Amino acid sequence: MTTKHERLEAVGNQIPPLIALTVLWMLLWGEFSWLNLLVGFVVGMIVTVAFYLVPVQLSGRLHPLHTVIFFVRLIVDIARASIEVSWLAVKPRLVTSNAILKIRLRTRSDLILTWTGVATSIVPGSIVVDIDRESSILFLHVLNMHSARDIERFRRRVLDTERRIVRGFGSYEDVERMRGVLPENRLTARRAARTKGKGSS
Amino acid sequence: MSAIVHDVLTAVLVLAGAAMCLAAGIGLIRFPDVLSRLHAATKPQIFGLMAVTADVAINNFSVGTVTLVVAIVVFQALTAPMAAHLVGRAAYTTEHLRADLLIVDELRAP
Known part of the structure; x- marks a missing residue:
């Protein structure tokens, strides 16, 4: 039984890797452009959905x-x-x-x-x-x-x-x-x- | 003046990188068993790579190069330990190690 809250949390857990993948995509191209951002985001989506990882428990604290x-x-x-x-x-x-x-x-x-x-x-x-x-x-x-x-x-x-x-x-x-x-x-x-x-x- | 500093910095970084890779190669031959060879094969090489890529970043200083260098180092740093771990674990479980070289083995089941 997954409650709505848990499902929301599962989606939320996928966001940091998605951002990281998008940034990585732009790093690999070596420049920032809106097209790069968009393509990176799409590729990141495909990767996070196709290669689903166990959600990482982030600590929520950064010093x-x-x-x-x-x-x-x-x-x-x-x-x-x-x-x-x-x-x-x-x-x-x-x-x-x-x-x-x-x-x-x-x-x-x-x-x-x-x-x-x-x-x-x-x-x-x-x-x-x-x-x-x-x-x-x-x-x-x-x-x-x-x-x-x-x-x-x-x-x-x-x-x-x-x-x-x-x-x-x-x-x-x-x-x-x-x-x-x-x-x-x-x-x-x-x-x-x-x-x-x-x-x- | 700054040209000399630049040259010296380049020389130091490239030579340090080369020395590390050389040492890794020598260690690979000289160390006696799989697990110790893994140390030589995976580790000094990262520092060497850091030195060489830092030099590349200094010589072609632009945002694109620096970010690419950071990406290279980060991924090398993340993947090399994983590779070493997998090989090390396989070597340990199949007993491809020389137990006489270990002074303590706290993994062996009592």
Whole structure:
């Protein structure tokens, strides 16, 4: 049973991708003209109808400054990590030591989970191997991990990325959830979670 | 003066891009297993692409070029992790990896 409200919401959810596709069409042509806008809109309509996607739950919140901070930090991370991986590739006496880590995110939103996955994945040195959507867990393959300290540092980096994304455009609930776990007591919170996990399994 | 700055900027960006692609190629040969090779194959390349396309945008500065460059980088940034994820996951589930290279494997079922 779909109510009128739900149907309206389903249509509303298709509008952001439609706008994005129209803008993309114009980007590809490299110029703005009314004909481009019209054709882009028609093509966008066809694509959104023919390749129907599950509606994405947008959070409805955007903090411009934190979003900019996230993107700037992302580019800096990409640059730094690219140089690290390149150096690893050419350095003499290569010792490969990797890890597959299970990182439990605090968000419950698919959108933030995806963004965190892509953002950590785009930074060289980590690849998403698997995702557990139900409990927001990322399984990452990480290059060049030599000790437990490296692993802890990497975990904290992923969680910080998540925090920056949530502060940028996460939902209010997620922001509240982040506030409960501050960076400095995150370590103890995780340790508690880990011992609890061990006890139950 | 600005011509020199321009030349230096161009040289730095193009050389950085080339170096990244070279490193990716070397890493592809030197890294020992599928998952580590994926890192070399997909990642430094994005930074290289960013550098080269930024250079193109600086040299032919117009709204059309800049927007096209942004579109190229965004789509490369969105698709490369997906490709890496699919290959990585396939490699993991079919056990095409060297477990001796992993210090921790928290995905393996206990």
